[in-house]
Amino acid sequence: MIYAANVADGDLAEGNEMVERLKETADKEGAAVVLVSAQVEAELVELEADDRNDFLESLGVTLEGCGLRKLVSEAYDILNLQTYFTSGPTETRAWTIGTGWKAPQAAGVIHTDFEKGFIRAETMSYQDLVDCGDEQTAKSKGLLRSEGKDYVVQEGDVILFRFNV
Incomplete structure (x- = not known):
């Protein structure tokens, strides 16, 4: 199972108290938690490729390490x-x-x-x-x-x- 947590852009890198509680629950279940910011994902669509990386870097994350890409990657892993x-x-x-x-x-x-x-x-x-x-x-x-x-x-x-x- 995968939990997708929609968080504010400022919480994308480290999460927050709610994410920590979700991670505790997920750990007990052997599930994954992926942080997604719907706002960030919407903004990424509007940016050029070079600007995307700079934008994500300013948030402390990478394109592969967060959001929808990470969610798809986790799903592929779970489904083999x-x-x-x-x-x-x-x-x-x-x-x-x-x-x-x-x-x-x-x-x-x-x-x-x-x-x-x-x-x-x-x-x-x-x-x-x-x-x-x-x-x-x-x-x-x-x-x-x-x-x-x-x-x-x-x-x-x-x-x-x-x-x-």
Whole structure:
């Protein structure tokens, strides 16, 4: 279970007395507590990317460590879910799968034919792709791997599925 506590922006970093009581209850239940400020979330939408980080820093928090992103992250953890990506010339997409899924199962989320005719998964990490700037550079650096049917998909993998039906 996850408790989402809507707090004032000044309480986002440290919480308050009510949050402390909620954390005590959550600890007894083995639940998580995530602090969210609806006001801060509304303001973040209006800001440019660079300004978002500065704004959150002024509140003593990070984008990943609070609010809706943290809530989604906690939910994924509790539900044993993870994300992998596919990318082509016109679209990049995130896919949600169970933790521990093998490549053919992950391919089946896109289309059952991908799973049935699975040959291999050409895989690299999201961070490697970002660091390299493009797939070709990642490939030239040896960061693109060819994985078989037993490959367990990792959080943030970028995958091109090879299949034949």
